[in-house]
Structure formats: C-alpha cells, structure tokens
Amino acid sequence: xxxxxxxxxxxxxxxxxxxxxxxxxxxxxxxxxxxxxxxxxxxxxxxxxxxxxxxxxxxxxxxxxxxxxxxxxxxxxxxxxxxxxxxxxxxxxxxx
Amino acid sequence: xxxxxxxxxxxxxxxxxxxxxxxxxxxxxxxxxxxxxxxxxxxxxxxxxxxxxxxxxxxxxxxxxxxxxxxxxxxxxxxxxxxxxxxxxxxxxxxx
Numbered sequence: 359x360x361x362x363x364x365x366x367x368x369x370x371x372x373x374x375x376x377x378x379x380x381x382x383x384x385x386x387x388x389x390x391x392x393x394x395x396x397x398x399x400x401x402x403x404x405x406x407x408x409x410x411x412x413x414x415x416x417x418x419x420x421x422x423x424x425x426x427x428x429x430x431x432x433x434x435x436x437x438x439x440x441x442x443x444x445x446x447x448x449x450x451x452x453x454x
Numbered sequence: 455x456x457x458x459x460x461x462x463x464x465x466x467x468x469x470x471x472x473x474x475x476x477x478x479x480x481x482x483x484x485x486x487x488x489x490x491x492x493x494x495x496x497x498x499x500x501x502x503x504x505x506x507x508x509x510x511x512x513x514x515x516x517x518x519x520x521x522x523x524x525x526x527x528x529x530x531x532x533x534x535x536x537x538x539x540x541x542x543x544x545x546x547x548x549x550x
Contacts, residue, residue, distance in 0.1 A: 382550075402549075411547060449501070454478075454506070
C-alpha cells in the first residue's frame with residue numbers, strides 16, 4: 359500500500375516567493391532522485407495566501423524514509439525555516 | 455494554473471468498507487471520463503480510522519466544474535451520504 363502525506367505549512371508575511379523558490383528546487387530534486395516518490399505537489403491556498411500544502415505519495419514507508427533522509431531534503435529543506443510562521447503539520451495516510 | 459483540492463470526509467463507525475467501495479467506483483469513473491482530472495486519490499488516515507481525504511488535481515477550474523456536474527459524480531456520489539458522519543470539508547488550492 360502506498361503512503362499519502364499532506365504537509366501543511368504557514369509562511370511568514372512577505373516570504374511566499376522565497377518559500378515557493380525553495381519548494382521549486384526541492385520538488386525538482388525529489389522528482390529527479392526519488393524513484394519511490396509518485397507525487398510531490400506544492401499547492402497554495404485560495405483562502406489564505408500564506409498557507410500551503412504539499413500533497414505527497416510514496417510507494418512505501420521505505421520510500422518515505424528515503425525522502426526524509428535524502429541529501430536534497432536536508433540541504434534544500436534547511437532554507438525553509440526562515441520562511442515559515444510555525445511548525446509544519448504532517449498528516450499520514452494509506453492510499454485506498 | 456491547475457487546481458488542487460483536499461476533501462476531508464469523516465465516516466460513520468462501521469461504514470468504512472461501504473465508503474471505500476463507493477469511492478473505488480467513483481475514482482474509476484473519474485479516471486475514465488474526465489480528461490481534465492490529473493489526480494483523484496482516496497487516502498485513509500493512519501491516526502483516525504474513520505477519517506479520509508481525497509487528493510484531487512484538475513487542469514483548470516472548468517475541469518473542476520465538469521467534475522461536479524458529471525453524471526457519475528451525481529449518481530455514484532449520491533450513495534455517500536448515508537456513510538458520512540458530517541459534511542465534507544473542501545479546501546481549494548492553486549498548484550505551484
């Protein structure tokens with residue numbers, strides 16, 4: 359069974375372009391380097407311009423672990439902190 | 455820009471298998487009949503066995519409207535009501 363993730367992130371006022379640039383690089387690295395990733399889609403809320411979600415699907419828990427342990431996640435993801443307004447909320451699902 | 459949807463649905467105790475069977479048919483119909491749909495993935499929460507999300511991506515607002523107006527959404531979706539524990543929560547996003 360595949361694993362679905364919804365990561366909800368709140369961005370500081372005025373940091374949305376920085377945030378989007380980092381996620382653009384991160385999404386590119388995920389697609390290029392993670393064969394176990396099936397979906398990595400960043401989305402901006404239509405209701406709150408500082409709210410984003412990332413829809414993610416991995417073919418297994420191992421593929422999800424490989425994502426979290428990857429060099430690109432650590433190095434590119436490190437730039438996210440200063441753009442965020444709080445801790446990301448991560449929800450875990452099994453695909454049906 | 456594509457449209458992302460996260461639909462959150464709570465199911466009545468013991469109705470999860472009915473719910474999943476209906477969504478199995480609905481997802482099949484969406485994939486077969488909606489060229490503007492790019493993703494229609496039903497996911498079950500790992501934290502709450504009665505909570506589900508549907509991750510959806512449409513290539514445009516028109517494609518999203520076509521989904522809501524489709525015969526399969528109306529006929530198959532009509533069976534969902536008796537399985538749900540409340541009104542679905544629908545969040546709208548622009549893909550980045």
